[in-house]
Amino acid sequence: MKPLLKVENLKKHYPVKRMDSFTKFDYLKALDGVNFELYEGETLGLVGESGCGKSTTRKLLLYVEPPTGGTVYYKGKDIFKMTSGELKKYRRNVQTVYQDPYSSLNPKWKVLRLVAEPMIIHHIGNRRSREEKVKELLSLVGMREGYTDNFAHEFSRGQRQRICIARALALDPKVIIADEPVSALDVSIQAQVINLFKDLKEKLNLTYIFISHDLGVVKHISDRVAVMYLGKIIEVAATDDLFNNPLHPYTRALVRAIPVADPNIKAAAAVLKGEVPSPIDPPSGCTFHPRCPEAMDICREVIPEPCFRKDGHQVACHLYQQRV
Amino acid sequence: MAEAQVLEIKDLKVEFKTDRSKILAVDGIDLRLGQSETLGLVGESGCGKSVTALSIMGLLPSYASVTGRINFRGKDLLKIKKSEMARIRGNQISMIFQEPMTSLNPVFTVEYQLAEVLKLHRNEDHREIRSRVSDLLSMVGIPNPERRSKDYPHQLSGGMRQRVMIAMAMACEPDLLMADEPTTALDVTIQAQILELMKKLQESHSTSLLFITHDLGVIAQIADRVAVMYAGHIMEYAGVKELFGEPLHPYTRGLLNTIPQVSKKQSRLEEIKGTVPNMSSVPPGCRFNDRCKERLPRCSEEIPPLTESGGRKVRCWLYS
Numbered sequence: 001m002k003p004l005l006k007v008e009n010l011k012k013h014y015p016v017k018r019m020d021s022f023t024k025f026d027y028l029k030a031l032d033g034v035n036f037e038l039y040e041g042e043t044l045g046l047v048g049e050s051g052c053g054k055s056t057t058r059k060l061l062l063y064v065e066p067p068t069g070g071t072v073y074y075k076g077k078d079i080f081k082m083t084s085g086e087l088k089k090y091r092r093n094v095q096t097v098y099q100d101p102y103s104s105l106n107p108k109w110k111v112l113r114l115v116a117e118p119m120i121i122h123h124i125g126n127r128r129s130r131e132e133k134v135k136e137l138l139s140l141v142g143m144r145e146g147y148t149d150n151f152a153h154e155f156s157r158g159q160r161q162r163i164c165i166a167r168a169l170a171l172d173p174k175v176i177i178a179d180e181p182v183s184a185l186d187v188s189i190q191a192q193v194i195n196l197f198k199d200l201k202e203k204l205n206l207t208y209i210f211i212s213h214d215l216g217v218v219k220h221i222s223d224r225v226a227v228m229y230l231g232k233i234i235e236v237a238a239t240d241d242l243f244n245n246p247l248h249p250y251t252r253a254l255v256r257a258i259p260v261a262d263p264n265i266k267a268a269a270a271v272l273k274g275e276v277p278s279p280i281d282p283p284s285g286c287t288f289h290p291r292c293p294e295a296m297d298i299c300r301e302v303i304p305e306p307c308f309r310k311d312g313h314q315v316a317c318h319l320y321q322q323r324v
Numbered sequence: 325m326a327e328a329q330v331l332e333i334k335d336l337k338v339e340f341k342t343d344r345s346k347i348l349a350v351d352g353i354d355l356r357l358g359q360s361e362t363l364g365l366v367g368e369s370g371c372g373k374s375v376t377a378l379s380i381m382g383l384l385p386s387y388a389s390v391t392g393r394i395n396f397r398g399k400d401l402l403k404i405k406k407s408e409m410a411r412i413r414g415n416q417i418s419m420i421f422q423e424p425m426t427s428l429n430p431v432f433t434v435e436y437q438l439a440e441v442l443k444l445h446r447n448e449d450h451r452e453i454r455s456r457v458s459d460l461l462s463m464v465g466i467p468n469p470e471r472r473s474k475d476y477p478h479q480l481s482g483g484m485r486q487r488v489m490i491a492m493a494m495a496c497e498p499d500l501l502m503a504d505e506p507t508t509a510l511d512v513t514i515q516a517q518i519l520e521l522m523k524k525l526q527e528s529h530s531t532s533l534l535f536i537t538h539d540l541g542v543i544a545q546i547a548d549r550v551a552v553m554y555a556g557h558i559m560e561y562a563g564v565k566e567l568f569g570e571p572l573h574p575y576t577r578g579l580l581n582t583i584p585q586v587s588k589k590q591s592r593l594e595e596i597k598g599t600v601p602n603m604s605s606v607p608p609g610c611r612f613n614d615r616c617k618e619r620l621p622r623c624s625e626e627i628p629p630l631t632e633s634g635g636r637k638v639r640c641w642l643y644s
Contacts, residue, residue, distance in 0.1 A: 049511035050482075156599045186368040187538060188596035188615075191582040195593055213511065220584035220593065243586060257516040258586050259541035263564040265587075269520065272513045275481050 002076070003037035004175065004207055005061070005094075010034040010070035012056050016280060028280045030056040032231035033070070035306070038175070043201065043208040045222030045239070047215055047254070049276055052228040054211045058179050061209070062094060063087060092122060095168040099180035101160035105152040111138070111163060112148040118170040137166040140203075142196060158189035165196065169204070177209045182217060194221060215258055219243055227251050230279055230287040233306075237313040247315040249292050286318065294319060329395075330499055330532040331357040331380070336392035338375050338384065347603045349375045351556040352392070354630075357500070360530040364547030364564070366537060366579075368600050371553040373536045377502045380534075381419055382409045397499065415445040418493040422505035424485035428477040434461070434488050435473035441495045460491040465521060483514035487521070494525055501526070502534040507542060519546055540583060544568055552576050555601050555611035557627075562636035572638045575612045610641065618642060 011032055015025040031053045038044050046054050059065045061072060063079055072079045074090055082090060095118075098104045105114055115134045119125060125133065134148060141162040152160055161181060168176055178197065182190045194217065200206060212218050218225055219239055226236045227248065235248040246252045253271040272291050277283055283290050289299040298318050306316040338350040350372040357363045365373045379390050382401060394401040396417065401409065421427045429437060438457045442448060448456070461469035464487040477485055486506060493501055503522065507515040523546060526533050535546055543550055543564070550567045552560040552575065560573040571577045581594035598615040601607060607614050613623040620641050630639040 049513065158599060186600060187540075187579060188368060188582055189599065191584075191593040191595050192597075194584065195595060198592070214584075215512070216584040216586050219586050220590060253513060255586065257512040259515075259519070259539070259545045260587055261540040261544045261568065261580065261583065261585060262587075263544045263547075263568050271516075273517075275483055275514065276511075 001039055003073075004040045004075065005038040006073040006076075007034055007036050007038075007057075007061070008071050008073070010057070010060055010072065011068040012053075012060060012065065013068045026280050029231050029282060030279060031060065031067075032279075032282075034228075034231070034233055036226055036233055036236060038207060038209060040174070040207055041205060042223045043210055043221055045218035045225040046209060046211045046228060047213065047218050047225060048228035049213060051230075051276060051279065053231040053279075054213075054228055055179055056231075057228075058096065058177050058209075058211060061177060062091065062096065088122070092171045093173050094175045094177065095171060095173040097161070097164050097168050097176060097178045097181045099183050101157060101164050101184065102152075104164055105160060107152055110149050110151055114152065114163060115167045115170055118167060122171060124171070133170065134166075137169055138163075140169065140200070141166045142192075156189075157185055158192060161185065161193055162196065165193075165200070169200070172204075173206070175207045175209065177211070179211045180213070181210075183212065183214065190217070197221060215243075215254065227254070230276065230282055232287065232316065234288070234317070235313075235315045237315075238311075241311065241313055245313075247313065247320060248288075248317045249294050249319070250288050253293075286316075329356050329358055330361075330397060331355070331534070332393075332395040333376075333380075334393040334395070336376065336379065336390070336394065338372070338379050339389045339391075341387050341389065345604050348606075349388075349556055349603055350379070353551075353553075353556075353558050355551060355558075357532050357534060359532060360526065362526065362533040362535055362546055362548045364535050364537065364543040364550040365553060366540060366543050366550060367553035368538060370555075370600055370603060372556045373553050374504050376553075377419065377504050377534065377536055380500075380502065381413055381417060382406075383413075411445070414441055414498075415496045416498050417500045417502070418496070418498045419502040419504065420486070420489050420493050420506045422508050424482065424489045424509070425477060427489055428485060430477055433474055433476055434480070438473070438488070438492055438495060441492055445496045456495075460495055461488070463494070463525070464488070464491045465517075466491075482510055483518065486510060486518055490518075490521065490525070494529065494531075497529055498531060500532045500534065502536070504536045505538070506535075508537065508539070515542070522546070540568075540579060541585075552579070555603065555606055557611055557639060558630060558637070559612065559640070560636070560638045561630070562638075566636055572636070572643060573612075573640050574616050574618050574642070578615075578617075610639070 012030045013027040014030055016028050018024050018026050048054055060067050079090055112134055115137055116130045119130050143162055182193050210221050222239050225239050225242045226233045229250050235251045246255050256271055274291050285301045286299045286304050289295040304316045304318045306314050307320055308314050333355040335352050336350055337352055340347045367373050378384050380394055390402055435457050439453050442453050442456055457473055458469040461473055466472050466487055507518050537543055547564045549563050551558050554575050560576050571580055578596040582596055584593055596615055609624040609626055610628050613619050623641055628639050628641045630637050631644045
């Protein structure tokens with residue numbers, strides 16, 4: 001099967017001013033060689049701690065920012081080489097839902113305009129057909145009828161996130177990139193929105209990239225999971241495989257660090273010491289080696305290449321280089 | 325429980341008066357907290373958990389009216405003078421907040437801010453304070469404390485800042501430490517480190533801990549007893565093992581089933597229908613009745629009492 005999106009060696013380095021010079025810059029390596037593929041109809045979960053490059057990936061996938069290197073292919077076409085017309089078409093197919101439903105809805109607009117805006121931009125339909133479509137979309141995301149004349153502030157957080165989802169669906173996209181869409185919601189509302197995402201996927205045959213720091217949420221919704229650390233993807237595997245048999249020491253630590261809602265299971269001692277190093281001056285070799293409980297000499301010097309196992313489990317770690 | 329309680333709250337009510345309406349954020353709660361015990365306070369946003377903590381600290385704004393009793397070591401904190409409260413606050417009772425960046429002053433060094441607590445409550449000279457500061461920083465696991473104490477908050481990472489906040493809160497070895505979502509803003513691996521640190525410090529100083537969070541996973545790991553709050557009421561109050569082993573209240577059960585867990589296989593998450601009620605218009609009867617799956621006719625008419633059975637309490641008509 002051909003991938004819908006193919007990300008190849010994607011890099012994004014942001015220049016950062018240096019204290020000691022006006023002309024020289026340091027570079028913050030937000031993304032440093034990311035590779036993954038997204039297949040039609042799947043949900044790819046993207047997990048990692050803050051600053052690991054999850055959201056930068058989203059920005060580059062939509063070409064909101066130009067990459068420093070690497071490419072993204074959509075159905076075999078390089079999105080960074082598309083003409084503006086092609087790019088507009090591409091963005092019709094790839095839509096996003098953001099974390100904060102407060103700041104992503106214009107407070108001066110009514111729901112009708114908020115949800116119809118993508119259609120207005122893309123010159124789809126006329127006023128009446130757009131209104132019909134908006135009503136259809138709102139019922140699709142589980143909002144009661146008759147809300148088209150309300151402002152965003154009249155809704156609760158969960159309902160606002162539903163409006164954002166309706167807006168993302170307005171152009172009948174193929175792919176939805178959801179960037180922490182449930183992190184700002186209360187737990188009881190979070191379940192409603194996650195279930196909505198799952199239902200919509202089945203109804204509309206969508207493909208998701210689901211970005212989150214919450215492993216529980218990612219495990220629940222994804223078919224495959226990619227784990228990021230300091231601008232790199234260190235492990236990709238089918239969801240059950242990743243959680244039952246995490247290979248990379250970082251993934252193992254991450255899975256163990258989640259507090260279990262069961263007082264009989266004692267929390268594992270904090271496995272990882274220290275914190276994520278600065279992406280401006282990342283450690284040599286494997287960037288995880290200063291925190292890794294199983295670091296070897298080679299880890300300090302050589303950057304591990306991702307190796308593929310037969311079952312599609314992919315890991316970038318020296319522990320597995322020989323054994324594969 | 326024969327041992328003396330550090331904190332005993334009786335019928336605490338907090339009401340906010342606005343121009344248009346009165347909002348009863350906390351509606352008659354009772355809590356007790358013994359020496360070196362950890363009480364978890366769980367609930368969704370707006371349920372009154374933070375307001376409870378702030379009323380203990382005496383930090384609510386003047387338009388809030390607080391009634392009831394907050395007994396701390398035999399003294400009613402609602403009756404004592406402001407100056408006396410100021411001596412207790414930060415000294416015998418201290419608090420850690422969710423967002424360390426907004427709780428630390430950006431224009432002063434870590435050392436200055438830590439020393440402030442000690443200057444206020446302890447009569448120590450400069451040199452003693454300086455060495456205490458670096459002791460405190462190394463106690464909370466900050467490497468290189470002499471150097472890091474000269475840093476400003478923006479030079480520290482989120483986890484480090486929260487460690488500084490903990491050092492500040494523990495500086496005077498309080499009897500009662502309150503933590504309001506202390507790990508919510510942190511990554512999971514850092515959260516694990518901070519929880520471990522808090523547990524360790526609590527044991528070594530035999531501090532009582534009031535831990536507020538919405539994360540049931542964290543509560544299961546840290547609390548001895550748990551109070552589940554919903555719309556200003558305590559819905560269920562039980563030991564941590566009883567609560568997670570056999571949740572009684574439909575809301576507690578709903579909460580436990582609604583979180584996606586790594587250790588469980590769930591094909592579909594159970595939903596709690598509807599949204600958290602707006603506190604200016606709470607439903608009559610049981611506050612949870614309009615979202616409850618097991619509601620009875622009387623649920624929408626009368627508020628159920630918090631009934632006690634077998635050492636645990638639950639506010640639900642199903643059990644009374």
